[in-house]
Each structure stands twice: as C-alpha cells, then as structure tokens.
Amino acid sequence: MNQTSQVVVIGAGIVGCAIAYELARRGLNVRVVDRREVGQGATQASAGVLAPYIEAHDRRPLLDLTTRSLDLYDEFVARIVEDSGAAVQYVRTGTLEVAAGPDDMGRLRGIHAACVERGIAAELLDADAVRRAEPQLGPGVRGGLLVESHGFIGVAELTAALRRAAAAHGVSFQTSAAVTRVEGNGAGIRVETAGEAFACESAVMAAGSWSGHVEIDGASPVPIRPVRGQLLHLGWPAPPLRRVVWAPDCYLVPWTDGSVLAGATSEEVGFDERATVAGVRELIDATERVAPGAGNASFKEARVGLRPATPDQLPVIGPSAAVPGLVYACGHFRNGILLAPLTAELVGDLVIEQRLDAALDITSPSRFGAC
Ligand SMILES: Cc1cc2nc3c(=O)[nH]c(=O)nc-3n(C[C@H](O)[C@H](O)[C@H](O)COP(=O)(O)OP(=O)(O)OC[C@H]3O[C@@H](n4cnc5c(N)ncnc54)[C@H](O)[C@@H]3O)c2cc1C
Structure with a gap:
C-alpha cells in the first residue's frame, strides 16, 4: 500500500471530475485515477446539449433528475469559472425541435402541453x-417547438476548467493508471492498479461504460453497456444557426465561433471506438435533409464516444449494496453532461454527510442486485 487519501475517484470523465471537485471544495482529500488522460472517454465526444424537455419529456423519473440538474447549472459553471480562472462557453440559446411530418407535429404538441x-x-x-427563426432550415420542416431554457456547454472547456478548479482545491490526478480491483476491508477500501494500491475511506466508481469491468470484491458487476455515438464538427456556411436545432435524425449545435456540432449516431457495437464511413455518411445525410446548405460546410473532425447505458436508462448513483464506502456514479447514458452538477451534489451529500437524497431511490445500484 503506497498511497492514501480520503476518497479515490475511479474515472476522470465529466462525472468523475465534477465529483472530485465537489468533494474537494467541501474539504476532502481526493485522488482521481484514470486509465487514459482526463476527459478522454465519452465526455470528449459529447455535444454538451442541456435539454431535459427533448431527452426526457415522456420519462418522468429522468425528467425530474435532468430538470433538477439544469436548475443547478448556472451556479455550477460560475463556481468552476471562478475557482479555475478559465473561460467556459455556456449559453442558454434555447432549442428548436423541428417536425418533418404530421406525426412529428402531434408529438411536439404533446411536449408543448407538458412544458x-x-x-x-x-x-x-x-x-x-x-424558417424565419432559422433561415437555413429546408422545406421538409413542417413546424417546431422552441424551449427557451435549454442550451449547451463547451464540454472540453468545462472538463479542463473542472480539472483546474479541482486541482486548486488539492485534488491529485493520476492518469495512464487503470484500476483493476476494489476491495473493502472493514476499515476502508483498497483500490488497485497494475502497479500501485491506494488506501481510502471511500471510493467512487465513475468509469462510465467500463464501470462493470473493474473487479469489485464481493459484488456483482454493474450492468452497464456501451452505446457508440459519432458526431461531426463542421465549419458552417453562413448564415449561422441561432440556437440548437433538434431534428428527427440529427441535432445541430451552433458554437459561438460559427462552427456546428452535428450529432449523433446511436450504435450497439460493443467497445468499438472507431469513427466509421457509415456513421459519418449517416450524419451528413441527416444534416443535409434538415439544412440543405450544409453540403457546403467544411469538415473539421469526426468524434466518437461510448455512452454508458443501463437496462432502464437511468443512471446508477448511490452506495454499493456489497462494499461499505464504495459509491457508484455511472450509467449516465445520453445525459452525463446535463446530470453532472446533480450527480456531484448527490455524491457529495452521501460521502460527506451520509445523506441519502430521495433521488437515490430511483438511481440506487441495489436495483441491479448486490452491486
Ligand atoms: C456523441 C455523443 C454525444 C453526446 N451528447 C451529449 C449531450 O449533448 N448532452 C449530455 O448531457 N450528454 C451527452 N452525451 C453523453 C455524455 O457524453 C456521457 O453521458 C458522459 O460523458 C459520461 O461521462 P462519464 O464521466 O460517466 O464517462 P466517460 O466520459 O466515459 O469517463 C469514464 C472515464 O473512466 C475511465 N476509466 C475506464 N475504465 C477505467 C479503469 N479501469 N480505471 C481507471 N479509469 C477508467 C475512462 O478512461 C474515462 O476517462 C453524449 C455522448 C456521445 C458519445
């Protein structure tokens, strides 16, 4: 045993970074361990859209979690910017969800009524x-729904700022170190990598799609599977989009530098993190269907990430049923960026105050057995 800290966070994606920052700013000594570099899992691929009434309007428990987290976002970002001294692109432009046919319009009326x-x-x-709101949209668009409170955040900037803010509160980051095993020993927890072992009072499993791959002594693996998402970064031809446009087959996120993120595929291909010709073609076709002028966009890059999905599409947040001191924070699927502030708050309350927020009733790992 060669290292000790109060808490070890396994995984330095948006979820692990937000939790490490929260625990450290509330006074704990925290170490983050990642097998790659900070923010290189699903997080680096994310579009950063913050839109509960698109992602979860018909799924009550998820809607409650995502709207609660969106309410925390202004303060979350302001605190991170202040503690890191770094700028983060964060805008509440609203979203325009568009309909391509009469059925779509009926669906949008339902969401409007729910709002x-x-x-x-x-x-x-x-x-x-x-078309007056977004002149770039084509004739196939039959109508739309504008939700003013939605927006987006620059995820790479947010992750970098979180890292700096966490480091300013004393968090240490250990990268290129894969955690292989977690073991409870009554007095605390032992977290092992190939070359080292860490002793801690609490550990947080925030390894995204890989959370079920770490051996946890006495516990069954958490049932998380990867769902690949590919996304394009395009140099957008004028005129610029004003807000996030959400179409049936793709969404477009207008960055303040005039470029656009066009996402995203959803593919059950296991742990394959390649960008593919078929995925890029699917996104280009979908983008041109909604905005015909997109054929003139320049191609900047394709990004790929593995969304951590659970069988019920709700995140896994809460104490392990098998190992005292181990907390799960994974399985955030399509909404990990949106859910980061709430996840950090819930885990902070649990680890520091032993407080079980009512939200943990629906996110508890125990719904999947002795995890
Ligand atoms: C194309 C795409 C678009 C998306 N768009 C949005 C969006 O608009 N809005 C939104 O809210 N969400 C979006 N998401 C979802 C969001 O990106 C994820 O929910 C979120 O990034 C999950 O964060 P995480 O920290 O749990 O996982 P990850 O970012 O995957 O981080 C997990 C980390 O754990 C590390 N790790 C794995 N195994 C080990 C180990 N054994 N030891 C140590 N470290 C380990 C990995 O290296 C990684 O850094 C999108 C996802 C994709 C792919």
Whole structure:
C-alpha cells in the first residue's frame, strides 16, 4: 500500500471530475485515477446539449433528475469559472425541435402541453415561423417547438476548467493508471492498479461504460453497456444557426465561433471506438435533409464516444449494496453532461454527510442486485 487519501475517484470523465471537485471544495482529500488522460472517454465526444424537455419529456423519473440538474447549472459553471480562472462557453440559446411530418407535429404538441403544465416557457411554431427563426432550415420542416431554457456547454472547456478548479482545491490526478480491483476491508477500501494500491475511506466508481469491468470484491458487476455515438464538427456556411436545432435524425449545435456540432449516431457495437464511413455518411445525410446548405460546410473532425447505458436508462448513483464506502456514479447514458452538477451534489451529500437524497431511490445500484 503506497498511497492514501480520503476518497479515490475511479474515472476522470465529466462525472468523475465534477465529483472530485465537489468533494474537494467541501474539504476532502481526493485522488482521481484514470486509465487514459482526463476527459478522454465519452465526455470528449459529447455535444454538451442541456435539454431535459427533448431527452426526457415522456420519462418522468429522468425528467425530474435532468430538470433538477439544469436548475443547478448556472451556479455550477460560475463556481468552476471562478475557482479555475478559465473561460467556459455556456449559453442558454434555447432549442428548436423541428417536425418533418404530421406525426412529428402531434408529438411536439404533446411536449408543448407538458412544458406548459410545468410552467416552462415554450412556443409552437408553424413552418414559416420556423424558417424565419432559422433561415437555413429546408422545406421538409413542417413546424417546431422552441424551449427557451435549454442550451449547451463547451464540454472540453468545462472538463479542463473542472480539472483546474479541482486541482486548486488539492485534488491529485493520476492518469495512464487503470484500476483493476476494489476491495473493502472493514476499515476502508483498497483500490488497485497494475502497479500501485491506494488506501481510502471511500471510493467512487465513475468509469462510465467500463464501470462493470473493474473487479469489485464481493459484488456483482454493474450492468452497464456501451452505446457508440459519432458526431461531426463542421465549419458552417453562413448564415449561422441561432440556437440548437433538434431534428428527427440529427441535432445541430451552433458554437459561438460559427462552427456546428452535428450529432449523433446511436450504435450497439460493443467497445468499438472507431469513427466509421457509415456513421459519418449517416450524419451528413441527416444534416443535409434538415439544412440543405450544409453540403457546403467544411469538415473539421469526426468524434466518437461510448455512452454508458443501463437496462432502464437511468443512471446508477448511490452506495454499493456489497462494499461499505464504495459509491457508484455511472450509467449516465445520453445525459452525463446535463446530470453532472446533480450527480456531484448527490455524491457529495452521501460521502460527506451520509445523506441519502430521495433521488437515490430511483438511481440506487441495489436495483441491479448486490452491486
Ligand atoms: C456523441 C455523443 C454525444 C453526446 N451528447 C451529449 C449531450 O449533448 N448532452 C449530455 O448531457 N450528454 C451527452 N452525451 C453523453 C455524455 O457524453 C456521457 O453521458 C458522459 O460523458 C459520461 O461521462 P462519464 O464521466 O460517466 O464517462 P466517460 O466520459 O466515459 O469517463 C469514464 C472515464 O473512466 C475511465 N476509466 C475506464 N475504465 C477505467 C479503469 N479501469 N480505471 C481507471 N479509469 C477508467 C475512462 O478512461 C474515462 O476517462 C453524449 C455522448 C456521445 C458519445
């Protein structure tokens, strides 16, 4: 045993970084261990869209989690910017979800009604109003729904700022170190890599799609599977988009530098992290269907990430049923960026105050057995 800290966080994606920062700013001594560099899992591929009423409007438990996390976002970003001294692109442009046919329009009316019921500012637009709002959208668009409170964040900047803010509160980051085993010994926890072992009071499993791969003594693996997502970064031809556009087959995120992220595929291909010709073609075709001028965009890059999915599509956040002191924070699937502030708060309350927030009733690892 050659290293000790109060908490070891396994995984330096957005979830692990947000948790490490939260625990350290609340006074704990924290170490983060990652088998790659910081933010190189699903996090680096993410579009950073913050849109509960698109992702979860018909899924009540997830809607409650995502709206609660969105409410924390302004303060979360302001604190990180202050503690890191770094700039983070964060804009609440609103989203324009567009309909390509009559069925889509009926669906948008349903979401609009749900927003109105919850007091969320939302507006239904007809085809002409959509094109006045976003002149780049093509004739296939029949109408749209504007949700003002949605937005997006520059994920690479956020992760870098979180790392700096965490380091300013004393967090140490150990990269190129894969955790192989976690063991509880009554007095605490032992976290092993190939070359080292760390003793700690608590450990947090935040290894995204790989969370079920670490051997945990006495526990069954958490059932998380990877869902590949490919995403394009494009130099967008004028005029610029004003807000996030969400179409049936793709979404477009307008960065303040005029470029656009076009996402995303959803593929059950195991741990294959390659960008493929078929994936890039699918995204280009979908983008041109909604915005015909996109054929003139320049190609900057294709990104790929593995979204950590659970059988019920809810995250796994809460104490291990098998190993005292081990906490799970994984399985955030399509919404890990959006859910980062809430996840960090829930884990902070649990580790520091032993407080079990009511939200943990639906995210508890025990719903999958002795994890
Ligand atoms: C194309 C795409 C677009 C997306 N768009 C959005 C979006 O718009 N909005 C949104 O909210 N979410 C979005 N997501 C989802 C979001 O990116 C994920 O939910 C989030 O990044 C998960 O973060 P994480 O920290 O749990 O996992 P990861 O970012 O995957 O981090 C896990 C970390 O654990 C490390 N690790 C793995 N095994 C070990 C080990 N044995 N030892 C040590 N370290 C280990 C990995 O190296 C990695 O750094 C998108 C995802 C994709 C792929």
